[in-house]
Amino acid sequence: MTSTAPGDTRRGKIQTVLGLIEPAALGPTLMHEHLIWDIRNPEMAAAPDQGPEITLCNCFRMNYGRWKVPGNLVLRCRETAAEEVGRLREVGGSAIVELSSGGLAPDPEGLAEVSRKTGIHVVMGCGHYVDAYQDRRNDTRTVDDFAAEMVVQVTEGAWGTGVRAGIIGEIGCQAPWTELEKRVMRGALIAQAETGAALNVHPGRDPDQPQEIADFIRAAGHPLDRVILSHIDRTIFDTDRLLRLADTGCVIEFDLFGQENAFYKLAPIDMPNDAQRLKMIRRLIERGHLARVVISHDICYRTRLSRFGGHGYTHIFENVLPLMRERGFGAAEIDAIMVGNPRRLLAFP
DSSP: OOOOOTTOTTBTSEEETTEEEOGGGOOSEEEEEOSSEEOOOHHHHHOSOOOOOOOTTTHHHHHHSSOOOGGGGEEOOHHHHHHHHHHHHHTTOOEEEEOOOBTSOOOHHHHHHHHHHHOOEEEEOBSBOOGGGSOGGGGGOOHHHHHHHHHHHHHTOSTTSSOOOSSEEEEEOOSSOOHHHHHHHHHHHHHHHHHOOOEEEEOOSSTTHHHHHHHHHHHTTOOSTTEEEOOGGGTOOSHHHHHHHHTTTOEEEEOOTTOOOSOOTTSSOOOOOHHHHHHHHHHHHHTTOGGGEEEOOOOOSGGGSGGGTSOOTTHIIIIIHHHHHHTTOOHHHHHIIIIIHHHHHHBBO
16 A cells, blocks of 8 residues: 655644644544434435434334334434534543545535534545445446545545545445445545555445455455454354454454344344443454454434434443443553554554
8 A cells, every 4th residue: 555655744644624633632532423414315315204303202212123214314413413522522532533425415514613613533534335325427437536536535625625534434335245336445445545544444234245345455455454344243243254354454343332222224133232242352352453443333323312312422431431341351452442543543654
């Protein structure tokens, strides 16, 4: 991978929506969240009935049951986002990586406003989500076109603004992987090589697809040490697959902390609880992969925000970190997962 060019002002720094910062300024970090988003697919967005307002009487049914409510999957209010993010400072949080890529209604200027209001560092992603969410004009675009777009999003500004992305992703994949998604991925790898930015990948909901993606990247001649594979806690459930994937050198992201319901709306998956997630992380540490673990919540339902009855962005700090200490995680291990690994991944080489 080509690192940033000599004299590039990004070299050795982290690029937030408000500008460059030194890695030392980045404290405990959530590596995969959505602050202002719309994850409705086109059919859901077009539905005449977007569902009822969220109340304490119905939020559990929306969050954990089979009730599909399109309006729960979109948040455009910057004030609400700032209110929720601001709570993170109270519990020791420092930064959030926001990965609402193309197809998820990114709002770069909104993220900058939230960061200014809260004092929380926000690192923004770029690129495109899964096939069904993409602008259909992407169907005829080339790999080089996608690559050039992502380079501009990192170096000049994203989505028609001057706000620059600090990471590429989340790049959407599904199982089976579509040709459009593969073209976007190839473009993302070229952009990563040119800019030095880390790459976050959304794998499909098949236990073998994260490995397929890692093998694809390796076969294309790109290193995996700055590639983060998201949603592993809803994708891989056996130790052999998990360790084989980590052995490729990629970064493993457990980003659904706080989702502990057995019923998962999007696939026939038995979602693990937070304690089971920590057991998987322990397996990785025992294998020598502490430097390849990051965690987050991936909040993209309103009912997961505290004002709508959910756990909010503070859950890991208030509940998971104490549980980690109770389960024997040392201070150095927690610091690596929450601070050291994010600093290394988000700093441009």
